[in-house]
Amino acid sequence: xxxxxxxxxxxxxxxxxxxxxxxxxxxxxxxxxxxxxxxxxxxxxxxxxxxxxxxxxxxxxxxxxxxxxxxxxxxxxxxxxxxxxxxxxxxxxxxxxxxxxxxxxxxxxxxxxxxxxxxxxxxx
Numbered sequence: 001x002x003x004x005x006x007x008x009x010x011x012x013x014x015x016x017x018x019x020x021x022x023x024x025x026x027x028x029x030x031x032x033x034x035x036x037x038x039x040x041x042x043x044x045x046x047x048x049x050x051x052x053x054x055x056x057x058x059x060x061x062x063x064x065x066x067x068x069x070x071x072x073x074x075x076x077x078x079x080x081x082x083x084x085x086x087x088x089x090x091x092x093x094x095x096x097x098x099x100x101x102x103x104x105x106x107x108x109x110x111x112x113x114x115x116x117x118x119x120x121x122x123x124x
Contacts, residue, residue, distance in 0.1 A: 026112075033093070036089050036092070036093060039085075039089060040086050040089055040090070043082045043085055043086050044086070046078075046082055047079050047082050047083070050075045050078055050079050050082075051079065053075060054072060054075050054076065054079075057071075057072055096111060097110055097111065098110065098111075099111035100113070100123060100124070102116035102118065102119060102121055102123065103121065103123075104116065104119050104121040105118050105119040105121070107119070109123060
């Protein structure tokens, strides 16, 4: 076989291998992001349920029915914890999104960027 053909086939093999690795890595990242988004969705639903329960307790108090103050405080604390968990997930997502810095201009870049969006320098 001609040397140029062998060289071309070897380059094609290396390119295909690199593309497969990138696709696998992208799939893994996508699954992770989806899990985080679902977690945020679940936390928001739990917050809504707690707020409904608190609203019901406030209305019952308005109508003269006694409500458990400790239970109400526990629900408020649970809402605060869930909002904190959502904030932590969003901070982690943002940190992953801007996980690399351009070596030339120092601007933050997406982890998946091949070139800096500001100066065009090739990233690792």
